[in-house]
Amino acid sequence: MASDSTIILLGERGEIKPKPRGETRRFSLGRFALVTITLFTFAFLYVPIAVLIVFSFNSARTGATWQSFTLQWYERVFSNARILESAANSLIVAVLSTLGAVVIGTLMAMAMERYRFRGKGVWDGLLYLPVIVPEIVMGISLLIFFAAVNISRGLLTLVISHIAFCMPFVYLTMRARLADFDRSVEEAAQDLGANEWVTFRRITLPLLMPGIISSALLAFTLSLDDFVISFFVTGVGSQTLPVYIWGQIRRGITPEINAISALMLVLSIFLVIAAQFIQRRQRT
Amino acid sequence: MRDVSKVFGDVVAVDHVSMGIRQKEFFAMLGPSGCGKTTSLRMIAGFERPTSGEIYIDGKAMGHTPPFQRNVNTVFQSYALFPHMTVEQNVSFGLEMKGLSRREIIRRVGEALELVRLPQMAKRYPRQMSGGQQQRVALARALVNRPNVLLLDEPLGALDAKLRKEMQIELKTLQREVGITFIFVTHDQEEALTMSDRIAVFSKGKVLQIGTPLEIYERPTTRFVADFIGETNFLEGRVQEVNGEFASVIVDGGRRFVGRAMDGVRPGIQAVISVRPEKAQLVEQPDSSPNCYEVQVHSIAYVGSDTRVIVMLGENKLDVWEQNTISTLDPNYFFKPGETAWLTFKPENALVLAH
Numbered sequence: 001m002a003s004d005s006t007i008i009l010l011g012e013r014g015e016i017k018p019k020p021r022g023e024t025r026r027f028s029l030g031r032f033a034l035v036t037i038t039l040f041t042f043a044f045l046y047v048p049i050a051v052l053i054v055f056s057f058n059s060a061r062t063g064a065t066w067q068s069f070t071l072q073w074y075e076r077v078f079s080n081a082r083i084l085e086s087a088a089n090s091l092i093v094a095v096l097s098t099l100g101a102v103v104i105g106t107l108m109a110m111a112m113e114r115y116r117f118r119g120k121g122v123w124d125g126l127l128y129l130p131v132i133v134p135e136i137v138m139g140i141s142l143l144i145f146f147a148a149v150n151i152s153r154g155l156l157t158l159v160i161s162h163i164a165f166c167m168p169f170v171y172l173t174m175r176a177r178l179a180d181f182d183r184s185v186e187e188a189a190q191d192l193g194a195n196e197w198v199t200f201r202r203i204t205l206p207l208l209m210p211g212i213i214s215s216a217l218l219a220f221t222l223s224l225d226d227f228v229i230s231f232f233v234t235g236v237g238s239q240t241l242p243v244y245i246w247g248q249i250r251r252g253i254t255p256e257i258n259a260i261s262a263l264m265l266v267l268s269i270f271l272v273i274a275a276q277f278i279q280r281r282q283r284t
Numbered sequence: 285m286r287d288v289s290k291v292f293g294d295v296v297a298v299d300h301v302s303m304g305i306r307q308k309e310f311f312a313m314l315g316p317s318g319c320g321k322t323t324s325l326r327m328i329a330g331f332e333r334p335t336s337g338e339i340y341i342d343g344k345a346m347g348h349t350p351p352f353q354r355n356v357n358t359v360f361q362s363y364a365l366f367p368h369m370t371v372e373q374n375v376s377f378g379l380e381m382k383g384l385s386r387r388e389i390i391r392r393v394g395e396a397l398e399l400v401r402l403p404q405m406a407k408r409y410p411r412q413m414s415g416g417q418q419q420r421v422a423l424a425r426a427l428v429n430r431p432n433v434l435l436l437d438e439p440l441g442a443l444d445a446k447l448r449k450e451m452q453i454e455l456k457t458l459q460r461e462v463g464i465t466f467i468f469v470t471h472d473q474e475e476a477l478t479m480s481d482r483i484a485v486f487s488k489g490k491v492l493q494i495g496t497p498l499e500i501y502e503r504p505t506t507r508f509v510a511d512f513i514g515e516t517n518f519l520e521g522r523v524q525e526v527n528g529e530f531a532s533v534i535v536d537g538g539r540r541f542v543g544r545a546m547d548g549v550r551p552g553i554q555a556v557i558s559v560r561p562e563k564a565q566l567v568e569q570p571d572s573s574p575n576c577y578e579v580q581v582h583s584i585a586y587v588g589s590d591t592r593v594i595v596m597l598g599e600n601k602l603d604v605w606e607q608n609t610i611s612t613l614d615p616n617y618f619f620k621p622g623e624t625a626w627l628t629f630k631p632e633n634a635l636v637l638a639h
Contacts, residue, residue: 184364187331190351191358192429193381202377206368 049265056258073259083260086244093155093230093240094223097162101219104163105170106212112171113178130168138165139232146233153235161233162226166219173218177211210278217275221268297323299489300337305433305467310459312468312476315486316512321469324486325435328467329358342432352381357426358435361442363418365410371397371421372406378429396428399458416447423458433465440475452478473513477501485509505547507637510558517564517602518556523636525551531636532574533557537598542574543634556637561603563633566593566625576628581619593619595627602627 059070077083112124130138142161151157185207189199205212227242234243241264248257298320305311313321326332328339330351339346341356357378366374375396379389397403400420410418419439426434439455440448456479459466470476476483477497484494485508493500493509504510507518521535531545533555541557549555559575570576579595579602586592590605604627619625 182362182364184360184362185366187329187351188358188360188364188366188425189377190331191329191356192378192425193352194377195350195352198381203366 052258053262053265056255056262058255061255073255074263076256077259077263080256083241083244083256086239086241089155089158089238090224090240090242093158093162094220096159097166097223098216098219100159100163101166101170102212102216105167105215105219106174106208108167109171109174109178113175113181127171128168130165131172135165135226135228139229142229143232153233154238155235157233157235158230158238158240161229162223165226165229166222169222170215170219173215174208174211177208181207214275214278217271217278221271221275224271225264225268297489298327298334301489301491302337303484303491303494305465306482308463308465310456310466310468310479310481312470312480312483313486314470314473314476314483314513317471319486320489321471321484321486322437325358325437325467325469328433329356329435330354355429355431356433356435357429357431358437359419359422359426359439361438363410363422363442365418365421365425367410369409370406371402371408371410371413374410374421375425375428378425382429392428393424396424399427399461400424415442416451419443419451423455427458427462427464430462431464433467436466436468438469438471440470440472448475455479477513485512487512503544503546504558504635504637507556507558507639510635510637514560515603516558516560517600518558519597519600519602520554520556523549523551523553523555530631531555533636535600537600539577539597540574541634542631543636544632545636546638548638549636550638554639556639557634558637559602559629559634561592561605562590562607564602564604564627564629566595566604566606566619567628568625570626571628573628573630575631575634576626578624579627581621581623581625583621584619591618595625597627 054066056073057069057071058066059072060067108127112120112127139161142157142164146153146157181204185203186199189203190196194202225242226240227246230240230243231246234240239247241260245257245260248254301320301324303324313324315321323332327334328341330346330349330353333348341354346354366377369377372393375393376389379392384392393406394403397406400423402417402420402424405413405417405421410421413421419442422439436455440451443451452475455466468476468480477500480497482494482496483500485492485500487508493505495503500509500513504513510516511518519533519535519541521533521541524532524534524540526545526549529544530542531549532540532542534540535557543557543559566579566581567576570578577597579597582594582596582601584591584593586608588608590607593604593606595602595604
């Protein structure tokens with residue numbers, strides 16, 4: 001990673017020279033275009049989200065006009081049994097698939113990092129290909145697969161599918177972590193009498209933990225937010241929250257949907273920030 | 285270590301090496317990087333398996349014994365302290381693995397930290413300590429297990445020059461105190477000479493010579509060892525005759541030198557005569573030594589303890605180091621660049637080495 005470095009101009013006696021003036025103040029078309037494009041980009045990204053959040057507090061039942069502030073849509077969300085049930089499904093699926101993806105992804109990353117074998121590059125490519133496979137393709141193929149092996153759609157198919165698409169992300173994160181893992185500490189542990197298992201449990205695992213936690217948070221977020229794949233593999237009574245929302249939207253967007261979406265957004269942002277925070281803390 | 289080889293792919297890292305290391309010895313494996321010394325150490329520790337040959341520790345063949353079943357401990361070049369454990373936890377790790385009682389562990393960890401003079405640091409984490417302190421923790425962590433053999437992989441490599449010197453003496457003292465065999469890998473010849481009872485000089489996967497620092501320095505058996513350990517002057521030539529302990533060499537340019545004949549020196553072969561700069565002298569009048577020739581003084585450098593003079597003997601540049609006693613400090617007394625002088629050294633101070 002590039003470090004943040006500042007270049008300070010020093011004068012002859014070592015004093016800090018003031019920035020040359022004029023250039024920065026003068027109007028320039030390039031600078032104007034840069035600022036405009038930047039603002040436009042951020043607006044493009046965040047205005048719709050802001051509108052959604054604002055309207056989740058709007059007391060008007062329909063339409064895009066602001067009436068007054070209310071929390072009633074949030075109350076409705078928390079008293080709607082179907083919303084709560086699909087939220088519970090989402091959490092169950094997210095927890096189980098995160099566990100599955102983290103265990104498989106981490107072990108895969110360790111195997112790929114540490115052993116040399118034929119066709120390693122091909123296997124490596126195959127492991128992260130799902131990251132770029134269109135979700136709809138993955139959803140359809142999983143649907144066909146479950147039909148072919150005759151597994152009825154429900155929470156099980158959801159968990160399996162979510163493990164499948166979360167695992168590559170865990171794998172990629174852990175590969176990067178393992179690349180700068182100092183193997184000599186493992187050798188030191190073995191040298192001090194720890195066998196392979198004790199070395200893994202007492203040394204390797206604790207040192208990888210920050211990476212594991214941050215990739216788990218990533219997997220959890222991905223699972224929680226997924227719609228496309230879930231849509232194909234979900235069954236009756238096992239709807240996840242995004243699938244439920246989609247079902248409701250077909251009957252028109254209600255402020256309740258705005259409220260759920262706002263809640264999911266907050267949770268996702270929180271998880272991503274937590275993941276980033278843990279990663280950064282490990283590095284320092 | 286008996287006839288041990290290690291091959292990585294098509295690279296022979298260690299090539300039929302045999303070494304006997306004595307109990308309670310401070311043994312150094314010395315050589316330039318990539319000479320096989322670290323690989324040899326790693327094979328003793330059990331991190332690498334010999335491709336052929338066998339390693340014996342306390343008379344027992346090690347075969348495929350994994351590192352955690354060998355009574356050998358290692359101090360790693362990078363120290364390899366466990367970053368998520370305190371000093372105390374680091375040092376007690378090995379004892380925990382042996383399944384000692386809590387009380388016994390606390391007692392021995394305390395002793396070990398005392399030994400490396402860090403008792404007040406027990407609760408710190410490695411990242412809160414300086415390089416020298418981390419190095420001592422690594423030592424304590426290894427020594428606390430009372431291994432038969434302690435392996436040290438360039439343990440002073442990461443320290444600055446002054447701390448290195450201190451730690452050299454400290455390590456040596458420590459080794460005498462604990463009475464454990466130390467096997468030490470280094471590329472620093474001065475370090476090896478200061479600390480070791482015996483030194484094995486490695487080059488390109490082979491052991492060229494094993495001997496005490498004195499033997500290695502004074503009686504190198506090969507040109508590589510003479511060159512690698514300390515400074516020396518080489519004069520290329522052909523052996524004229526071998527007469528008991530001594531051999532005479534006719535150097536390019538027709539001059540004849542006499543020195544001790546080392547292994548493989550026979551009349552007629554190409555050889556070098558090697559003389560250490562501190563064993564050669566410059567004098568004003570020729571003396572009776574057979575190795576006395578007129579030279580041109582080329583340059584003079586004052587380096588504190590010595591004055592280092594480069595002289596020209598025909599086409600050959602030679603180093604001569606004179607210790608700075610009063611006489612060499614006297615500007616009227618000492619030679620100046622461009623002057624002629626007589627270079628002389630005794631036959632017993634020169635070696636004739638076969639190629």
